[in-house]
Amino acid sequence: MKIKTLLLTLAFAVSSVFALAGEGPKKNPAAMFELDEAAAYEAVGELSNIEKLAKDSDATLSELDINADGLVTNVQLDSLTNVAEAPLGIPSIVWGFCFGLLGMVFVYLMTDGDRQEVMSSFYGCLAAVVISVVLQLAIGLFPF
Amino acid sequence: MRYRSTLLMLIGICLCTLSSVYGQFYQRVEADFTIKEQLTDSLSNLTFGRAYYDLGQGKLIYRVKFPEREIWGFQDSVFYRKTADTTLVSASDAQAVRTSIFHLVLSGDLDNFGLPDTIFQKADVAREEGKIITTFQPIPPYDKVLGAIYISKERKVVTGVIITDKEEKILGKQFFRKYDMTLPLPFPQELIQITYRKGKAYYRITTFENIQYNVRDDEEWYAYPMPTTVGGTE
Numbered sequence: 514m515k516i517k518t519l520l521l522t523l524a525f526a527v528s529s530v531f532a533l534a535g536e537g538p539k540k541n542p543a544a545m546f547e548l549d550e551a552a553a554y555e556a557v558g559e560l561s562n563i564e565k566l567a568k569d570s571d572a573t574l575s576e577l578d579i580n581a582d583g584l585v586t587n588v589q590l591d592s593l594t595n596v597a598e599a600p601l602g603i604p605s606i607v608w609g610f611c612f613g614l615l616g617m618v619f620v621y622l623m624t625d626g627d628r629q630e631v632m633s634s635f636y637g638c639l640a641a642v643v644i645s646v647v648l649q650l651a652i653g654l655f656p657f
Numbered sequence: 658m659r660y661r662s663t664l665l666m667l668i669g670i671c672l673c674t675l676s677s678v679y680g681q682f683y684q685r686v687e688a689d690f691t692i693k694e695q696l697t698d699s700l701s702n703l704t705f706g707r708a709y710y711d712l713g714q715g716k717l718i719y720r721v722k723f724p725e726r727e728i729w730g731f732q733d734s735v736f737y738r739k740t741a742d743t744t745l746v747s748a749s750d751a752q753a754v755r756t757s758i759f760h761l762v763l764s765g766d767l768d769n770f771g772l773p774d775t776i777f778q779k780a781d782v783a784r785e786e787g788k789i790i791t792t793f794q795p796i797p798p799y800d801k802v803l804g805a806i807y808i809s810k811e812r813k814v815v816t817g818v819i820i821t822d823k824e825e826k827i828l829g830k831q832f833f834r835k836y837d838m839t840l841p842l843p844f845p846q847e848l849i850q851i852t853y854r855k856g857k858a859y860y861r862i863t864t865f866e867n868i869q870y871n872v873r874d875d876e877e878w879y880a881y882p883m884p885t886t887v888g889g890t891e
Contacts, residue, residue, distance in 0.1 A: 542792070543785035546809045546817045548832050549858075553849050556860040557693035560703045564691060567723050568705070574724035 605630040609637025683842055685711050685879060686759050688868040690719075694861040707867075709878040710759035717754050718881050731757075732883045746884045758833075758865075762842055767815050767833075769793075770808055777806060787811060804828075814843055827853060837868060844868045 567577060608616035620634040691705040706721040719729040730737035736749030754760055761767040769791070773779070777793040784790075788809040795803040804821035818831040829852045833845035846868070850861040 541785070542783065542790045542807050542809075542819075543788055545807065545819050545827065546788060546790075546830075546832075548817075548830075548849065550849075552858070553851070553860045553862060556695040556858075557701060557862050560693045560701055563703055564693070564705065567703075571722075573722070573726055 605633035606637035606640075609634030609639075610641045611637075613638050613641060683763055683870045684713055685709070685871050686763055686842075686844070686868065687872055687875060687878070688759075688844070688865040691864045691866075692861065693863075695859050697859075707878075708759065709875060709881075710757065710763065711879045712760065712763040714879075715754055715760075716879075716881070716883060717757055717759060718878050720878060728881070730881060730883045735884060735886075737883055746886070758845065758848060758863075762844055768810070770806070770815070770818055772806060772808075776803075780805070788816070814845075829853065840868060841870055 563577070566572075567574070570577070605620045608620050610616070612619065617631060617634045617638055621631050687707060687709045689705070689707050692703070694702045694704075696702055703723065704721060705723050706719055709718045709720070710716070714732065716730065716732040718731075721727040721729060725740060727741075728737070728739040730739075731749055731754050733754075734749055734751040736745075736747050736753070738745040738747075755771055758767070761771060764771075769779075772793045776795050776799045778796055779791060780794040781792040782789065783792075788811055791808045791810070793806045793808070794800065795805075800823070802823060804823045804825055806821070807817075807819040808815060809817040809819075814836050815833050817833065819827060820829045821827055829850065831851075832849040833847075834849065835846040836843045837846055844865065846865050848863040848865075850863070851858050852861075853859075
């Protein structure tokens, strides 16, 4: 009887060990360690130009005048290669002309403070003010 | 005369032994680092500079050169950040230093990613496709919320770490590549980290160059004064 109990206990213990061994990872661990190297390099590849530029000139981001907050977007990378883009495709001077100060603020925000674009919107705003003043003077002097 | 010769010989042997022992003990490591990171689909980050780590002090100093010249310091649970205009001292995860590549290499914990003596315990070791893969499982009650961590080794160095959730869904991967085996302690010159958010992979590649151990000339950085208490901005 004792031997039977012992054998049953042993059988239970062995089956438990095998059952636990079968609780391994559901996926093939070696396959999980595969790396898509090309995808990794491609994902950050656009930063290599800035890296080279900064290291060669020992300059910080603000000195390079890319972006003040340390983050670089695709659009801003484009601007590095002189592919500047107007806000929503509408020239900044038109934003200033049509929307005045509000247009200038919009251009400032959309271009991350691009001095050239903001000045362009300022000239648009100035032109709108001058035309408005001239028209009001003309209407005042020569009422219909 | 005879005693003097014996004494000199003994002193010589002691000095040789001491210098040999000291030469094999690496307390400090420094390296140029470059981090390129994909934050979102349209946003990326580039940071580079030089890092200094002292194992005895448990202090990690980053002398950041880009995007701006700053100093970041980590020690215990304190994070220190000094820019041109401001100084910030805040609380940090103490694990930030212990899981840094610098600490893992110097302490010899890179082999097991520092997992022993934590809430993880070794559960399995298997050899697959030339890799030795060790599985670490969280101990109860942490196994209710955490999943396994897999570590792969090839040619006696760690090449990858995979972190999973409790459903064995992969949360992140780290690949330690391009080891410089000519160094006294092999150091990976490239670290690729992948995190998964909403099913999409985001990459971070860190490269290390000019890796040096036990440099005596950069005391200024190893002895950089770190605040011991948290709080305060100047």
